[in-house]
Amino acid sequence: MQLNDPRLFRQLAYIDGRWTAGNSNRDEAVLDPANGETLGHCALLDAEQITESVTAAEGAFDAWRALTVDERGARLKAWYRLLHEHKEDLARIMTLEQGKPLHDARGEIDYGASFIEWFAEEARRAYGMTIPSHIPDAMLGTVKEPVGVSVMFTPWNFPLAMITRKAGAALAAGCPVIVKPANETPFSALALAELAERAGIPAGVFNVVTGDPATVSEILCGDNRVRSVSFTGSTRVGKLLIRQSAGSVKRMSLELGGNAPFIVCEDVDVDWAAREAVAAKFQTAGQDCLAANRILVHRRIYERFVERFTAHMKALKVGSGMMEVDIGPLIHTRAVGMARELVEDATSQGARLIHGDQSMAPGANFFMPTLLADITPGMKVFREENFSPVAGIGVFDSDEEVVELANDTEYGLAAYIYSDDVRRIWKMMRGLDYGMVSVNTLKMTGAPIPFGGIKQSGLGREGGAQGLEEYLDTKYFCLGNMPSPSGS
Numbered sequence: 001m002q003l004n005d006p007r008l009f010r011q012l013a014y015i016d017g018r019w020t021a022g023n024s025n026r027d028e029a030v031l032d033p034a035n036g037e038t039l040g041h042c043a044l045l046d047a048e049q050i051t052e053s054v055t056a057a058e059g060a061f062d063a064w065r066a067l068t069v070d071e072r073g074a075r076l077k078a079w080y081r082l083l084h085e086h087k088e089d090l091a092r093i094m095t096l097e098q099g100k101p102l103h104d105a106r107g108e109i110d111y112g113a114s115f116i117e118w119f120a121e122e123a124r125r126a127y128g129m130t131i132p133s134h135i136p137d138a139m140l141g142t143v144k145e146p147v148g149v150s151v152m153f154t155p156w157n158f159p160l161a162m163i164t165r166k167a168g169a170a171l172a173a174g175c176p177v178i179v180k181p182a183n184e185t186p187f188s189a190l191a192l193a194e195l196a197e198r199a200g201i202p203a204g205v206f207n208v209v210t211g212d213p214a215t216v217s218e219i220l221c222g223d224n225r226v227r228s229v230s231f232t233g234s235t236r237v238g239k240l241l242i243r244q245s246a247g248s249v250k251r252m253s254l255e256l257g258g259n260a261p262f263i264v265c266e267d268v269d270v271d272w273a274a275r276e277a278v279a280a281k282f283q284t285a286g287q288d289c290l291a292a293n294r295i296l297v298h299r300r301i302y303e304r305f306v307e308r309f310t311a312h313m314k315a316l317k318v319g320s321g322m323m324e325v326d327i328g329p330l331i332h333t334r335a336v337g338m339a340r341e342l343v344e345d346a347t348s349q350g351a352r353l354i355h356g357d358q359s360m361a362p363g364a365n366f367f368m369p370t371l372l373a374d375i376t377p378g379m380k381v382f383r384e385e386n387f388s389p390v391a392g393i394g395v396f397d398s399d400e401e402v403v404e405l406a407n408d409t410e411y412g413l414a415a416y417i418y419s420d421d422v423r424r425i426w427k428m429m430r431g432l433d434y435g436m437v438s439v440n441t442l443k444m445t446g447a448p449i450p451f452g453g454i455k456q457s458g459l460g461r462e463g464g465a466q467g468l469e470e471y472l473d474t475k476y477f478c479l480g481n482m483p484s485p486s487g488s
Ligand SMILES: NC(=O)c1ccc[n+]([C@@H]2O[C@H](COP(=O)([O-])OP(=O)(O)OC[C@H]3O[C@@H](n4cnc5c(N)ncnc54)[C@H](O)[C@@H]3O)[C@@H](O)[C@H]2O)c1
Pocket: 153, 154, 155, 156, 157, 181, 182, 183, 213, 214, 215, 217, 232, 233, 234, 235, 236, 237, 240, 255, 256, 257, 258, 288, 289, 385, 386, 387
């Protein structure tokens, strides 16, 4: 891999400050999704090595938590600056392993770095409280304590920001971290470890383990010393991690699948809303938990919306993320098969295939942007998180009907409303069973906001003051026999 700083391309795991090969040199190839070529290899650690990462993190905990919040913050800010200094290399690594266009990868480095800086600051406000006492001559209150060794399983669609959103909070709170990146995209995580070391984050505090996901999760979730598990990925795997962690009752933070409705009311500028919907649908080639999964449009503007949506999506350029494109490859060929299935299922049930000629795809992992109109709740494209560049548009007649349609899913991550009517917006926003509702804008995320879902989209929040709380325990204290001139 051609980088300005070749030491950022690491192929070994990082445990206790040491670059670690798999025992017997076991490893696995990592492929460039744009062309199927091998980019490098990552170590397949065995059970003993994965357990060593917990021992290392546990060993580093006391010294890390004992630092002042400013001392931890100084190291985190050095890490943040290094991410910016090496942005071009990090973006190149990300595009090569994930496939997203280089300009999107650069955006993710900025986004990912912002969590580190933000939590370095926010940890200063991890306040406890005093409580007016109901017990004579007692002093009551709370202090915050770091939860302890924190494990993070992160996905391939955002190989860097999903790590920093979790690890920034945990490290700032005083917790040591073990990251298990997706096997498809380990190199961004390992580059982060290289930069963490340069930033002065001590050995054992930030570890990256690589290996078979099922083995790693079984060991880490089953280890009593691990006190918190955070995961971003599918609801199926999230449920598995809950089951694996139940025996030791760990803190769980889960950012799982979504099935985002994108509601377009009849009072908006149709062309603008269609442009926004195209951007909301095709970000990260549709492989995004915030992607507009079901675009629901009022009947009065429906046909015009479909026409404008088609016009805007036709302008999207598809190709290798290293070129000037809007949409890169999907992560693997299996994902292409899943996209094809969605289209077949919907058209067999009466959806109109408006656009999407797969003979134009520039490679085996590419799927051309596709539009299905007239989607209905019985279709997979309506019910499942589709994670592909297949857009589905359906029609509605009233505000009540669209809220009911939008809520008819086990998911509850993000929803979009496009309307000019403030009362209608307020009523819909309150009625939507989602953790996040974005009104007349696509841009809703960022370090200061509580990102997360309800129902089967997850548990807990990432980012914001709430994101720090995920890594803090509240300890109540009662100091008895403390006479004072005031009663409580
Ligand atoms: N919410 C998100 O950001 C997000 C990210 C990635 C994938 N997904 C979901 O995953 C679906 C398709 O992706 P996939 O085929 O890679 O899905 P998957 O469920 O097989 O895997 C998702 C991720 O979980 C990891 N994983 C798998 N088994 C694991 C285990 N036992 N322990 C720990 N981690 C494990 C994988 O390494 C991968 O990174 C999508 O439809 C989407 O719902 C969601």
